[in-house]
Amino acid sequence: xxxxxxxxxxxxxxxxxxxxxxxxxxGDPAQNAFWQELxxxxxxxxxxxxxxxxxxxxxxxxxxQQLKVHRSAxxxxxQLGLVASVALLALGLFLVSGxxxxxxxxHALAHMAHEQDFVAHIDEQITLxxxxxxxxxxxxxxxxxPGEIYYANYCHFEGVRSLHVVMGSDQGRxxxxxxxxxxxxxxxxxFANDSYLGxxxxxxxxxxxxxxxxxxxxxxxxxxxxxxxxxx
Numbered sequence: 001x002x003x004x005x006x007x008x009x010x011x012x013x014x015x016x017x018x019x020x021x022x023x024x025x026x027g028d029p030a031q032n033a034f035w036q037e038l039x040x041x042x043x044x045x046x047x048x049x050x051x052x053x054x055x056x057x058x059x060x061x062x063x064x065q066q067l068k069v070h071r072s073a074x075x076x077x078x079q080l081g082l083v084a085s086v087a088l089l090a091l092g093l094f095l096v097s098g099x100x101x102x103x104x105x106x107h108a109l110a111h112m113a114h115e116q117d118f119v120a121h122i123d124e125q126i127t128l129x130x131x132x133x134x135x136x137x138x139x140x141x142x143x144x145x146p147g148e149i150y151y152a153n154y155c156h157f158e159g160v161r162s163l164h165v166v167m168g169s170d171q172g173r174x175x176x177x178x179x180x181x182x183x184x185x186x187x188x189x190x191f192a193n194d195s196y197l198g199x200x201x202x203x204x205x206x207x208x209x210x211x212x213x214x215x216x217x218x219x220x221x222x223x224x225x226x227x228x229x230x231x232x
Contacts, residue, residue: 007034014038015117036124040153043118047111047155047164105191105198107158108177108209112196119166119175122151134163136232138180139205143228146170146221158185171216176225177209204231 009021025032112119126149132141134152138161147168155164163178179187187200187207198211199218208225212218 003031010034010038014042015121017117036122039118039122040124040151043115043122043151043164044153044155046114047157103191104158104177104179104185104187104207104209105200108175108198108211109191109193109196111157111164111177112175112211113193116195119151119173122166124151126150126152131165135178138163138178139232140178140203141230141232142225143230144224145228146224158182160185169212169216169221171212174210174212174216174218174221177207177211179207179209181205181207201226203229206231 009016009018128142128145128149131145131149131152134154135141145167147170149165149167150173151164151166153164154161156162157164157177157179160179160182162180165176165178166173167176168174179185181202185207187202187209189200191198191200192214195214196211197214197216197218198209199222201208201210201222203226206229208222208229210218210222210225
């Protein structure tokens with residue numbers, strides 16, 4: 001496989017499981033770095049666009065459509081353009097605000113479901129100093145970490161610039177989201193779905209959401225984070 005074909009396949013799907021691609025990447029540090037860069041970019045894009053859809057979105061859209069029809073029938077043609085513009089703006093603001101879930105735990109679980117393959121394979125060999133450089137921008141620093149740091153980068157968490165960390169522990173990989181506190185956003189102390197379990201910790205101006213599989217014991221890791229995270 002030549003270099004062009006290698007890159008073409010990765011552009012099509014950076015997270016594909018292809019033994020031929022993996023062998024080429026293992027034998028060429030430059031190609032491996034390119035692959036990891038594409039996977040990281042794909043994950044950042046997923047963070048930016050992954051927004052939970054409100055359960056009653058269809059009903060809201062139908063209501064707005066009915067209101068628009070009603071107004072159009074009662075008002076003269078010269079008023080229609082103004083009324084439609086105002087209604088469209090109100091609908092856009094209403095839907096955008098409605099899409100922001102007040103529960104950060106649900107959003108963390110949605111991240112995990114979308115990025116499970118990425119979390120399982122990414123390894124950028126991040127140092128604690130490099131992690132703290134990014135963490136300091138959010139107002140904190142870690143004196144220690146329970147294991148290796150495989151990934152650390154910013155993402156948008158419900159519209160808030162946050163830090164996504166994949167790290168090791170005695171029980172395997174876990175994911176940590178560090179989210180600056182916002183008055184309208186809350187993080188429950190525990191959240192879960194069929195695949196993942198998460199624990200929430202509030203420390204000063206930061207929310208910490210630690211997520212792992214349901215078999216992992218996360219509470220000891222949360223206690224370590226509580227003691228090791230220092231606020232700036």
